Amino acid sequence: MASGDSFYVTTPIFYVNDVPHIGHAYTEVAADVLARWHRQAGDDTWLLTGTDEHGEKILRTAVANGVTPKQWADQLVESAWKPLLQTVDIANDDYIRTTDERHEKGVTAFIQQLHDDGHIYEGVYEGYYCVGCEEYKQLDDLVETEAGDYAGRKLCKIHALPVEILKEKNYFFRMSGFQQQLLDLYESRPDFVQPESVRNEIIQFVKQGLEDLSISRSSFDWGIQVPWDPSHVIYVWFDALLNYVTAVGYGDPAQRAEFLRRWPATHIVGKDIARFHAVIWPAMLMAAGLPVPKRVFGHGWLLVGGEKMSKSKLTGIAPQQITEVFGSDAFRYYFLRAISFGQDGSFSWEDLSARYQAELANGFGNLASRVVAMVTRYFTGSVPAAGEYTDAELAIQRTVATAVADADAAMERLAIHEGIAAIWTIVDELNGYLTEQEPWVLARGAADDSAAAERLGTVLYTASEGLRALAVLLSPVMPKATATLWDALGAQAGLGALTAQPIRAAGEWGQLPAGSTVTPLAGLFPRIEEPVSAVSGAA
RNA sequence: GGGGCGGUAGCUCAGCCGGUUAGAGCAAGGGACUCAUAAUCCCUGGGUCGCGGGUUCAAGUCCCGCCCGCCCUACCA
Numbered sequence: 001m002a003s004g005d006s007f008y009v010t011t012p013i014f015y016v017n018d019v020p021h022i023g024h025a026y027t028e029v030a031a032d033v034l035a036r037w038h039r040q041a042g043d044d045t046w047l048l049t050g051t052d053e054h055g056e057k058i059l060r061t062a063v064a065n066g067v068t069p070k071q072w073a074d075q076l077v078e079s080a081w082k083p084l085l086q087t088v089d090i091a092n093d094d095y096i097r098t099t100d101e102r103h104e105k106g107v108t109a110f111i112q113q114l115h116d117d118g119h120i121y122e123g124v125y126e127g128y129y130c131v132g133c134e135e136y137k138q139l140d141d142l143v144e145t146e147a148g149d150y151a152g153r154k155l156c157k158i159h160a161l162p163v164e165i166l167k168e169k170n171y172f173f174r175m176s177g178f179q180q181q182l183l184d185l186y187e188s189r190p191d192f193v194q195p196e197s198v199r200n201e202i203i204q205f206v207k208q209g210l211e212d213l214s215i216s217r218s219s220f221d222w223g224i225q226v227p228w229d230p231s232h233v234i235y236v237w238f239d240a241l242l243n244y245v246t247a248v249g250y251g252d253p254a255q256r257a258e259f260l261r262r263w264p265a266t267h268i269v270g271k272d273i274a275r276f277h278a279v280i281w282p283a284m285l286m287a288a289g290l291p292v293p294k295r296v297f298g299h300g301w302l303l304v305g306g307e308k309m310s311k312s313k314l315t316g317i318a319p320q321q322i323t324e325v326f327g328s329d330a331f332r333y334y335f336l337r338a339i340s341f342g343q344d345g346s347f348s349w350e351d352l353s354a355r356y357q358a359e360l361a362n363g364f365g366n367l368a369s370r371v372v373a374m375v376t377r378y379f380t381g382s383v384p385a386a387g388e389y390t391d392a393e394l395a396i397q398r399t400v401a402t403a404v405a406d407a408d409a410a411m412e413r414l415a416i417h418e419g420i421a422a423i424w425t426i427v428d429e430l431n432g433y434l435t436e437q438e439p440w441v442l443a444r445g446a447a448d449d450s451a452a453a454e455r456l457g458t459v460l461y462t463a464s465e466g467l468r469a470l471a472v473l474l475s476p477v478m479p480k481a482t483a484t485l486w487d488a489l490g491a492q493a494g495l496g497a498l499t500a501q502p503i504r505a506a507g508e509w510g511q512l513p514a515g516s517t518v519t520p521l522a523g524l525f526p527r528i529e530e531p532v533s534a535v536s537g538a539a
Numbered sequence: 540g541g542g543g544c545g546g547u548a549g550c551u552c553a554g555c556c557g558g559u560u561a562g563a564g565c566a567a568g569g570g571a572c573u574c575a576u577a578a579u580c581c582c583u584g585g586g587u588c589g590c591g592g593g594u595u596c597a598a599g600u601c602c603c604g605c606c607c608g609c610c611c612u613a614c615c616a
Contacts, residue, residue: 015616052616125614175613197544201611204542214614236616273616280613301610308609338551343544344609346551354550354565361576370575377574435580440573523576 036476050096106246195342274298384457385514404507
C-alpha cells in the first residue's frame with residue numbers, strides 16, 4: 001500500500017465473561033504486529049480492541065455475584081482484559097467497551113436509521129425454550145428420546161426435560177434481502193474474506209439462503225434499548241459488531257471526519273466468528289449505506305494435543321504462563337512465526353521451548369551478542385567504517401533488500417508468518433557470513449596489516465548494519481528485544497528512535513553511521529535453564 | 540444428510556496454474572571453527588507423498604471412489 005494510507009485494524013471485542021487465554025492473546029498479537037508494521041511504515045494506522053459487555057449471561061453472573069452488570073463488567077475489564085494487553089505488549093490506539101456512551105449512542109443512531117429506512121420490522125421469534133436454562137435452544141442442544149415419559153419429545157441436554165415452544169415478539173433485520181449483494185461482494189472482491197477456506201465456508205453458507213435476523217430481546221434488560229420500543233434491548237451480536245464503527249465516531253456528527261478517515265477496517269477474527277463478520281456485519285452496513293469492511297480475516301485455532309484448546313478439557317493456557325517464562329517478545333514471535341496465519345496451529349511447550357532456543361537465543365540473540373562483542377573488543381565499541389565491499393557484502397545487502405520487500409508484501413497479504421520468515425533470512429545469512437569471513441582471524445593480523453584492518457572494519461560494519469536492519473524490521477514483532485538491540489548498537493544518536501525508522505526503507509544500505517557507540521549487550525534472549533517438564537506441568 | 544479443510548521425512552510444516560533425482564526447520568549422526576548465550580558454519584542419513592482406480596508423454600499436484608481427523612450447517616460472543 002502507499003505510505004500514508006489509512007490502515008484501520010481491529011480485533012474482536014472479547015466477551016467480558018470469558019477468561020483470557022492464549023487464543024485471545026494470539027488474535028491481539030496478530031493485529032498488533034500488523035498495526036505496528038503499518039505504523040512504522042508511515043501509514044495512518046489505528047488499532048482497536050475492546051470488550052463486549054452486554055447480554056443475558058453477563059447479567060446472570062453479575063446478579064449471582066451480587067453486583068450490577070456494569071460493576072461486574074468494570075471489574076473484569078480492569079482485572080482481566082486490560083492486563084492481557086499488557087501481558088503481550090499490545091500498543092492499541094483505542095479500547096472500546098459496549099457500555100461506553102459513545103457506543104450506545106452510535107448503536108442507537110444506527111438501528112434507528114435502519115428502522116426508518118424500512119430494514120427492520122416487528123415479527124415473532126419462535127424457538128425451543130428450556131425453562132431450566134432460561135434460554136432458547138438450538139436443535140443441536142436438544143435430544144429426542146425414544147422411550148420413557150417423554151418419548152418422542154425434544155429434551156434439553158442439560159436438564160433432560162422437555163423444552164417448550166415459545167413465541168416472542170422481536171424486531172427483525174431484513175438480512176435475507178442482502179443475499180445476492182453479499183454473494184456479489186464475495187465474487188467481486190476475492191480477498192474480502194480470507195483465508196480461502198473460510199471464504200468457501202461463507203459463500204456456501206450464504207448460498208444456502210439467508211433468513212432475517214432477530215435483533216432484539218425483551219426477556220431481560222441488560223443491553224442497549226431499542227429506541228422506539230424501550231421494552232426491548234438489542235441482540236448482543238448486532239450491538240457488538242457496531243463497535244468497529246462507533247469507536248471511530250459513527251453516529252457523532254462532531255466525529256464525522258474521523259470516521260471518514262478511518263473506515264473501512266481490516267477485521268482480524270477467529271474463524272469461528274468469521275460468519276458474523278463476513279455475513280451479518282456487511283449486510284448491516286449495506287443496509288445503512290456504509291462501506292463494507294476492507295477485509296475479514298479468520299485466523300485458525302490453537303490446538304493443544306491435537307484438539308482445540310478448551311477450558312473444560314483443561315487445555316486452556318493463560319498467556320502469563322508463557323510470558324512469565326519466555327517473555328512477551330517470545331510469545332509474539334512464536335505464535336506468529338510457527339503458525340501459518342489462517343491455519344490451525346499446534347501448540348506445545350516443547351515446540352515453544354525448542355524454537356525459543358534455536359531461533360531466538362541461538363539464532364538472533366547470539367548473532368547480536370557476537371557482533372556487539374567483536375565491535376567492542378576490536379574497535380573499542382565504535383562501529384567501524386566499511387572499506388571496499390566484496391561480493392560477500394553485496395550478497396548480504398541484497399539479502400536485506402529482498403527481505404524488506406518480501407516481508408512488506410507478505411504483511412500486506414496478512415501472511416505474517418511469511419513476513420517473519422523473510423526477515424529471518426537476514427539472521428541466517430549474517431551468521432553464515434561471519435563464519436566465512438572470520439573477523440576474529442582478521443583481527444589477529446590487523447595490528448600490522450592495514451588491509452586486514454580495513455577488511456575487519458568492512459565485515460563488522462556489514463554485520464552491525466545488518467543488525468540495524470533486523471532491529472527495524474523486527475520491531476513490530478519483538479518491540480522489547482529490538483529496543484534493547486537499538487540501544488546496544490548506539491543507533492539512537494545517529495538515527496533517532498527505533499519506532500521512528502521507516503520500515504519500508506529498512507533495506508537501504510548504510511544507514512548506521514560509522515562511529516556509533518556500541519555498548520555491551522546482555523543476552524537478548526537468555527537461555528531458559530528451567531526444564532520444559534517443569535512448565536509443561538502447568539498446562 | 541449437505542458442505543469446507545486437512546491426512547507429505549521421528550516432530551511441525553512448504554510444495555502456486557501437473558513436468559528434471561519430493562523440500563525446509565527442529566531432532567539424530569559426522570566434521571570445521573572459537574567472535575558469541577557450549578554458540579555458529581558445513582556435510583549426512585531418512586519419506587510406498589492416507590488407500591484404490593482413472594486421465595495424461597508426465598500426478599504429491601487433476602478426476603472418481605473409499606478410509607481417517609477437524610470444522611461448518613444462523614441468532615451462545
